[in-house]
Amino acid sequence: MVPIHHDGILFGYRGRIINALDAASGERIWRSREPGDGLAMVIDDRMVTVTKEGKLVVSALWREGYQEVASLQVFDDIVRPPAAFANGLFYIRSMSEIACDGATGSMQADASQGHIPGSAFAEFVDRVAKTQKKQQVIERFLSDNERFPVIGGNSLAHFIYTSDADEVSITGDHTGRRINRLMHRVEGTDLFYYSSRFEPDARITYHFNVDVQNNVVDPRNPHEINSLSFRKAFWFGMPRWTPSDHLGGAEGEKGRVIPTDFVDARGDSHKVQVYMPPGYHTSPETRYPVIYLNDARRPFTTGKLDVSMDYLVEQGQVTPSISVVVPSFAAGGYNALVGAARRDVYVKTFADELIPFIARELRTIQRREGRANYGTGRGGFMATYASFEGPDLFSEIAPSSRPTGTTQTTLNRLSSSRRRPHGHPTVST
Known part of the structure; x- marks a missing residue:
């Protein structure tokens, strides 16, 4: 957000906190967590903020502190751009909709959130x-x-x-x-x-x-x-919640997590974590399907993926599978994968180098039916993008909490990506 200057005060965000600074001295006058992370502009003597959770908030530009005047929940969707104002009307766009609201009308302060009458x-x-x-x-x-x-x-x-x-x-x-x-x-x-x-x-x-x-x-x-x-x-x-059995782990044979060194065609080295299921080291003739995990942060420490898989395999609830944690192949991690060029480098390294490397090093099922692609956060989008760019590589994809953060050009590329004889993979969300 570009700082707003009004009556000798600069208003602007630092992170998700809005700050008011004395324009002459630079000293902070006050700061406030409300109205929340968003983008603001000045109309007359009011600051108008559209928060990223879809709320339009009007507040006073006071030296004494933050004071909300009125608010309206416009969307239940994510909002990225600031509002526009013309002829007494606000124009607001979310990730999926656009709305036009009057400058007065139904806007009012909302004190009901977090309070449940009658309880x-x-x-x-x-x-x-x-x-x-x-x-x-x-x-x-x-x-x-x-x-x-x-x-x-x-x-x-x-x-x-x-x-x-x-x-x-x-x-x-x-x-x-x-x-x-x-x-x-x-x-x-x-x-x-x-x-x-x-x-x-x-x-x-x-x-x-x-x-x-x-x-x-x-x-x-x-x-x-x-x-x-x-x-x-x-x-x-809550009262009916019970701990998940799979977090207790298996009683018998357990799988192993093995860090594996992978060097890409550019000469960059990556540490790839690989989970080998129970039986992998004792059944040398068996080949296993592979689940590729995009943007999986701490899957074995915080996520306890290996513990869960061991239990589910022992109970016969899942097929014994290899899990491969896919690195971002970019400095800055998955958040650096913005722009078509970097995404395409990721897809090429993943599809043309990492998958063949895993196929050479491990006993995998080397067919489309033996591969699944999972991702969370930005990795959810990359899993979708990679799978639609190479639909002959994966039979199933499971993107979770996938922020697109994309232009219409990228979405068009997804819908018209290279067609292969098998068609597109099955999507599970």
Whole structure:
């Protein structure tokens, strides 16, 4: 975002935090997590922001601090470009739609998120608000509950944090990786809360953000986890959640994870992690299908892929398969794979060099039916792109959370990519 200058103040984002700086001295006046990550512009004496989660927010350009004036949830989709404004109308585009909204109309401040009226917890909040002994009621409530977040029935969870901070927000599976939801503060207390509905068998990962500090510890939840999406975070299960059996591992023979050195045609060396299933080293005549994993970060440490595969093979639930973690073949990792030229280098190295290398080094099924291509994040798009560019290589692809980040030209290339006798692979999402 290009900084906005208004009445001697510069407004601009640093990461997902909006900052107000004195234009003359450069000193920071205030900073705010609201309205969230987005792009802003000035109309008259108001700042208008379109957040990446599809919300149009109007706020005051005040020296005293951030103040939302009105907001409207326009899309449930991701929004990348800023809004346009002409003749009293906002024009906003998401990844799949375009909308036109009036400058007034239905826009209003939204205080309903994170508060569920009619629940037992909402009644507790009302009781605190009305009593003169607020702190005593809060302390009794906290001591009476042994488990946090507080679960209500089979579908409600109430996140709680106590602090004298100006604001506390929450980020989790239910908000999205880069989206912070501002928690409610019970007026006159240090109690912040956020209520959400979940499926009865859900398992949720989350963390708190205090003022502008991310990944703050939840002192009331002992279940800490090193999450790929949220780094240091905490988890809990709803009443019907049960641990997955496959994370317990196999009782008998186990597979092996072997780092393998691969040198591409440019002379660059890559460390490729390969999982060999149980039986690979004791059945020398058997050939195995291969699953290629694109942008798989820490699949064997955090993801426990080998533990899960060992168990599922032992239980007869999956076919014993080799798993190959595909490197990005680019400095900067998968996020560097922007632009058709770099993507095509990736596809060529993957298809023409890595796959033949694995076929030479390991006992694989060297037919299309013996290969599957999986990817997550940007790797999800690359798995799709590589599979459609070379449909004779893979019989199945499974892209997950795939950000396209592409131009229409790239999408056209996907739809008209090279046709082979087998047609395109089966897509599983």
